[in-house]
Amino acid sequence: MAESFVNLVKLCVGVSSVADLRAYHAQTPSPRRDHGRFHVTRMWPKREADILNGGSLYWVIKGAIQCRQKITALEEVTGSDGVRRCRIVLSPQLVLTQSAPRRPFQGWRYLAPGDAPPDLGAARANDSELPLALAQELADIGIR
Numbered sequence: 001m002a003e004s005f006v007n008l009v010k011l012c013v014g015v016s017s018v019a020d021l022r023a024y025h026a027q028t029p030s031p032r033r034d035h036g037r038f039h040v041t042r043m044w045p046k047r048e049a050d051i052l053n054g055g056s057l058y059w060v061i062k063g064a065i066q067c068r069q070k071i072t073a074l075e076e077v078t079g080s081d082g083v084r085r086c087r088i089v090l091s092p093q094l095v096l097t098q099s100a101p102r103r104p105f106q107g108w109r110y111l112a113p114g115d116a117p118p119d120l121g122a123a124r125a126n127d128s129e130l131p132l133a134l135a136q137e138l139a140d141i142g143i144r
Helices: 018-027 132-140
Strands: 007-010 039-041 054-063 063-079 083-090 095-101 108-111
Touching: 007 063, 018 054, 018 063, 039 063
Parallel strands: 007 054
Antiparallel strands: 007 108, 039 083, 054 063, 063 083, 063 095
16 A cells, blocks of 8 residues: 655754754744744655655754654745755654664655654653664664
């Protein structure tokens, strides 16, 4: 059975932990009325309808998927260089996920729902972050 939505996965460059990403969001207020965050990318996803049907952007931080943000819209923007780009509009909420190792890549990639790491859940949302190496070891043996 085909999934009704698809996710994106992207490297979170310049961020060393989920705490750093949260701090960046706290220090950089959103210019949007809905308080959503956004990421601008050069390529426009061909599977726009599938993404907007419930997809999230999964962030790779220091070699592992560690959190996600719900994608709420895709908007066309034109850069100062005149090039058309895609603004991926994200929910302001960061949802922690189980750590899932991911090799470096450029741009973004599609991520099928069945391949996405599960959320940690509300009961673990306030857990302190494990050191990345430990989180990856636990993920490798199916724990966390």
